[in-house]
Amino acid sequence: MPWNFAWFGLIAIIFVLLILLNAAIYIFREYERCVVFTLGRFSGVRGPGLVLLVPAIQQLVRVDLRTVVLEVPTQDVISRDNVSVRVNAVVYFRVVDPKKAIVEVANFFNATSQLSQTMLRSVLGKHQLDDMLAEREKLNLAIQQALDAQTDSWGIKVSNVEIKQVDLTESMIRAIARQAEAERERRAKVIHAEGELQASEKLYQAAHVLAQEPQAILLRYLETLTVIGADKNTTVVFPLPMDLLSSFLGDRKKAP
Incomplete structure (x- = not known):
């Protein structure tokens, strides 16, 4: 036992x-x-x-210690030019100092998530709508640097921020479409005006050259008649400039 x-x-x-x-x-x-x-x-x-x-x-x-992909929920942002948009983004971060990530903050994941939402609204609110649509890389870098500066004391390194989507209201979409159409019309008018200016300069140069020799003007006139006369179905009556003929006949009389 x-x-x-x-x-x-x-x-x-x-x-x-x-x-x-x-x-x-x-x-x-x-x-x-x-x-x-x-x-x-x-x-x-x-x-x-x-x-x-x-x-x-x-x-x-x-x-x-692996990189964490954080989905930032859609945020309502008012741009610098008072346009209301809805923006969402993705934040990539990782822990570089485990001691700070545990000791300095209660929940580093939740803290980084909340800070990302706040920083997204704060940074984008300082820029105009055109910057949000055309300069995303610049805004991504600005948000990343602002986040990284805040999370450094938590032992968190924010490596990248990407703005995924910028949603506009229907009225703003129509306004942007009208603005783009007006811009295209403006460019078309400018191009047309530049073409007219270049053509007038070339015509001025041609007229200056032809004015040196009256016979050249007559030959140009006859050449134009030849081109018009090539169309057999068209009858065109042109007055004959007497000043051109007089200069031409005057030169013939002087000839021996």
């Missing part, structure tokens, strides 16, 4: 040791770290690999 109690006690001791050993051994992957607290005080960051802790004396908090 005493042997039975001895075996029972030995089995109980082995069972307790296995439980303590299971509570003391932890294995962390390459992308994981553990923040260790000894009697409530921070005592270091360990991992990856095998980590041994003293049960009931030391506690740990797992931290994932």
